[in-house]
Amino acid sequence: xxxxxxxxxxxxxxxxxxxxxxxxxxxxxxxxxxxxxxxxxxxxxxxxxxxxxxxxxxxxxxxxxxxxxxxxxxxxxxxxxxxxxxxxxxxxxxxxxxxxxxxxxxxxxxxxxxxxxx
Amino acid sequence: xxxxxxxxxxxxxxxxxxxxxxxxxxxxxxxxxxxxxxxxxxxxxxxxxxxxxxxxxxxxxxxxxxxxxxxxxxxxxxxxxxxxxxxxxxxxxxxxxxxxxxxxxxxxxxxxxxx
Numbered sequence: 001x002x003x004x005x006x007x008x009x010x011x012x013x014x015x016x017x018x019x020x021x022x023x024x025x026x027x028x029x030x031x032x033x034x035x036x037x038x039x040x041x042x043x044x045x046x047x048x049x050x051x052x053x054x055x056x057x058x059x060x061x062x063x064x065x066x067x068x069x070x071x072x073x074x075x076x077x078x079x080x081x082x083x084x085x086x087x088x089x090x091x092x093x094x095x096x097x098x099x100x101x102x103x104x105x106x107x108x109x110x111x112x113x114x115x116x117x118x
Numbered sequence: 119x120x121x122x123x124x125x126x127x128x129x130x131x132x133x134x135x136x137x138x139x140x141x142x143x144x145x146x147x148x149x150x151x152x153x154x155x156x157x158x159x160x161x162x163x164x165x166x167x168x169x170x171x172x173x174x175x176x177x178x179x180x181x182x183x184x185x186x187x188x189x190x191x192x193x194x195x196x197x198x199x200x201x202x203x204x205x206x207x208x209x210x211x212x213x214x215x216x217x218x219x220x221x222x223x224x225x226x227x228x229x230x231x232x233x
Binding site: 033035037042043044045046047050091095105106107108109110111 | 151153155160161162163166174207209211221222223224226227229
């Protein structure tokens, strides 16, 4: 079974600084997807960034980027120029496609609570 | 385009009562997921559907839980009878499972409190 591990329950960063959230996963599959979701106090789950395992290039979305190390099964999230609005729970998630035309479930880590200080 | 819609947003009920949670996926999405979030267990999948057909219900806690998807635009998750340990946030998510488009989009969740 696939597992996702987030070893940092809480992290803190100063506004405008950079922070990296860690995630490791375990799978025997070669084709899969990795995601980072953000959950602010409103509880809404918001997609931050996604990475396809077959792509060697690390995904980037504005201030958010990932460091995807397939051999090490590591998928960290870097937030640059941190803003107060980045304060939230961040969940790393894994999914393995079942095939064309079908979807599969997300397996989530336990989350990292990010605090942003002035 | 409207996102995933869930209702109600909040539900407070007494133990033993029936609870029905509703979800409308994003138009054009053919896969729908029900997740539950608790402090103790985190985010866990309850059940998901592809093209209205249940694919994996191994996460459904027990017979008190049931889910249906009568058409592509509507799903329900029912708990009967409800118990205090069912208190959680229940999320519905949908995705377009074509060409392995695996991004799931979540609804705002239903916060359930069973007294």
